[in-house]
Amino acid sequence: MTIQDxxxxxxxxxxxxxxxxxxxxxxxxxxxFNQHMYDMQRRRHRFLRDMWSLILLNIFMFAVAMPTAMxxxxxxxxRLSGGSGPVMMAKGGNLFLTYLxxxxxxxxxxxxxxxxxxxxxxxxxxxxxxxxxxxxxxLLMAIFNAILVKKMNDVDNEIKEEPGYPGFAELHxxxxxxxxxxxxxxxENYSDGEKSDDLESERKxxxxxxxxxxWGSGEGAMLADNxxxxxxxx
Numbered sequence: 001m002t003i004q005d006x007x008x009x010x011x012x013x014x015x016x017x018x019x020x021x022x023x024x025x026x027x028x029x030x031x032x033f034n035q036h037m038y039d040m041q042r043r044r045h046r047f048l049r050d051m052w053s054l055i056l057l058n059i060f061m062f063a064v065a066m067p068t069a070m071x072x073x074x075x076x077x078x079r080l081s082g083g084s085g086p087v088m089m090a091k092g093g094n095l096f097l098t099y100l101x102x103x104x105x106x107x108x109x110x111x112x113x114x115x116x117x118x119x120x121x122x123x124x125x126x127x128x129x130x131x132x133x134x135x136x137x138x139l140l141m142a143i144f145n146a147i148l149v150k151k152m153n154d155v156d157n158e159i160k161e162e163p164g165y166p167g168f169a170e171l172h173x174x175x176x177x178x179x180x181x182x183x184x185x186x187x188e189n190y191s192d193g194e195k196s197d198d199l200e201s202e203r204k205x206x207x208x209x210x211x212x213x214x215w216g217s218g219e220g221a222m223l224a225d226n227x228x229x230x231x232x233x234x
Contacts, residue, residue: 001036003163009033009171017169030171033163040159040168047155054148057141058109062102065135069098077101077133098134105131105138119153121146 003011008026013019021027065074071087072079075098083093108127112118128142159165 001033001162006033006163009163011163013171014164014169017171019171019173021173021175027173027175030173034170036162037164037168037170040162040164043155043159044166044168047152047159050148050152050155054113054145054152057144057148058106061137061141062106065131065137066099066102068137069102069135070095074135074137075133076136080133100134102131102134102138113149119149119156121150121153124149 003014006029008023008029009019019026019030021030068087069075070078070083070093071090072084072093073086075083077100078090078093078098081092081094081097083090083098085091105127108130109124112123112127125142125146128138128145131138132142159168162168
């Protein structure tokens, strides 16, 4: 569905997520539009699922890789900075130079993926390789990053030309009574203070109304005690 396919719904209606329905045809288009928005929301949820998987994967890998980077067995940067030895027993090395590649990658990830929303699997793979000197485990993360970003990009390409992107909010419908423009059987709506004769049920006759003593008028009238006594005697 594109904006050109819509006859009654305008971009302003989509932006406001609201439509005043004035005809049966407009109502039919609005129903189809809302169903389409629901379908697009489901695709958007797939995209968000992959996005959060990407973010959580990176957080997990940083939590694992950074504490184990101070070792010549796990980090090229640590070895090049003069460090040597296994994890928790390594000596020498430079903490700043060891962690610097991973920090550069994290900044690039936030800028290109989170802010610029540039979903390129090739780009994310190259960016992740920047962090590999900090810990060789980032090489595995580069592969998973590329797979997740490719899935995100495929979904984004499917939905980004759709009206309502990226939120795909369904239209809240309100109805305006227009008997002249509506066909028979069309949609009508009334304000809260207006009642439809078709919807108003008939009131049942109160059997005591014929015995009621009218103290005033309207529904505020009350039965007198002698009236009730007369009813019981009868």
